[in-house]
Amino acid sequence: MRDDQPAVAAYDLVKRFGDTVAVDGVSFSQPRGSVLGLLGPNGAGKTTTVRMLATLTTPTSGTGTVAGHDIVTGGEGVRRSMGLTGQAATVDELLTGRENIWLIGSLYGLDRQTVARKSDELLERFSLSDAGNRVVKTYSGGMRRRLDLAVSLIAAPPVLFLDEPTTGLDPRSRVELWEVLRDLVREGTTLLLTTQYLEEADQLADNIVVIDKGRIIAEGTPLQLKEQAGAASVVLTVSHAEDLPEAERLLRECSPEVHVDVGARQLTGQADGLADMTRVAARFDESRIVLDDIGLQRPSLDDVFLHLTGHRAEVEDPETEEEAS
């Protein structure tokens, strides 16, 4: 792969299933050693996009490249350059963790010594050394995810597709997995990860592509997307409801637009940044109004999603989640 070639690119990818247009003209390009987050709600077309790039399903039209190989005409090269962790764990329940890694390693044609060495390394890296000789049936969800990832790394692919890698994990396992993924990127791996978790895209992705109903509705860095959703605001909570009118008058001196939520005893005004908030805090400090809380609120990726789609990103209960493919 040439240096200036993208690690992963999509060129007007389309996938139809009968009357359903699952992916409707998706294009992007991601440089090497970086993370692309494909963000979208259920049914947006994330898995289908990944499956086309991983050559598991053929595009209806359009194409893409992985490590410089065309996904339509160069499937063999694509498969040699990538690893895939699917939305549902694909490891074999009846084998041990170690055996699962061996199995895939030998499918890739690695010799026994290499497989043995690498499986030790991978088990260690994913904190599965102790569990490596137990059958996967006895693993927790988080351990299965980590094993799944370990298996997809046996061939050390330069490009890794991760379809909702942390769905169903508890917050701690999620943060641990993020750390492992960051390490991989530091070593030069390119990640394409799909997620419904805005926070996950925010944490990991250098670039985010937001898709809804098969189409790209926004793209950019996490910061750029947040900026699209508008400016930051200062939020104050007064201790006594009877202070609200006076508090509103004071806040108006600092911010032309003020929103009052009487029930929550909360006022929201515009603030560009910390300096604005400090000015507001000083103004209230001089007054006799007692505050419970004051803070600066920046739009979250959640707000971005709401702004773009008109609806909140819905995250399914992982228990009821089903594999779409």
Ligand SMILES: Nc1ncnc2c1ncn2[C@@H]1O[C@H](COP(=O)(O)OP(=O)(O)OP(=O)(O)O)[C@@H](O)[C@H]1O
């Ligand atoms: N094999 C298939 N046959 C028919 N329709 C399909 C098939 N695979 C996906 N679809 C449809 O294509 C659309 C996109 O599905 P896809 O699985 O790509 O979404 P997704 O973004 O991965 O959603 P989720 O967050 O639920 O995993 C959906 O409407 C889905 O029902």
Ligand SMILES: [Mg+2]
């Ligand atoms: Mg999916």
